[in-house]
Amino acid sequence: LKGVDSIHSQDKSMHSLQYADVAKRIEDKFSPSAELQKAREIGGELQGGFNDKTSFENLASTLRKKGLISSNEQVAMEYLKKNATKLSFDEFDKIAVNDNHSKEMKGLIDSVVNTMKFVDSVNGGGVL
Template identity: 70%
Template sequence: MDITKINHNGGVQGMLANIYNVENQPRNANESKESEQKLNGVDSVHNKDKSIQSLQSVDITRRIEDRFSPSQELKKAHEIGGDLEGGFRDKTSFENLSDTLRKEGLINSNEKVAMDYLKNHSSKVSFDEFDKIAANDDHSKEMQGLIDSVINKMKFVDNVNGGIF
């Protein structure tokens, strides 16, 4: 007998009858889900043996390849390393350094302007001096960004080539 079809005039029995129909509820919720999944062609998540077996049958390590491919910027920095040696010797060599970096495409024309600014506003050509200039808050945000960018690129080229400046 379906208790939801009995007319109850409210109360707790009426609410329970409308909410819960014992005959229509599955005996075991997991069993009904598993049978539904089998009908739809889906393996049960509770069946750990099958899951582990399917993972073990595929040799994952054969498909994974780990290799390094250098970026264009890294390749270019290695190529021109010999031409840049001693770029911090004096202001003339620093100007040659900035010309080479611009010609090779490692810096753009705006960054070239920032390198000229560093050359003209530093007492000596060094990363420490450039960092002091970069820490100065008197620059526009654009110039500050260009100075930071060009200092980072010079440090990158210097480190890639083993401290050539």
């Protein structure tokens, strides 16, 4: 029986050595998503996107061109531009909870506001 145990122990130790060798060769790497890369790329172009309605239109156009929002979401941004008393995340959140919107419009507004918040935070906040 001792012979069987020693063979079993040798197998375990060989397995441990092999595992350690494989573990040394494994490297973790972070690859940013396409969305994250696009958000980083356009950071400078968005500076002051909430300054006035023209800046907000440029913001919507840039987000659309880069593929960060859909054409329907661009329509939602137009809606926000027309109906917000002030261009700000707080104001957009108030508009989004308004019960007069269809579920689809609420979804589009939520989506576009989340996208703008994402782009703003990726670029250090305070960009918009």
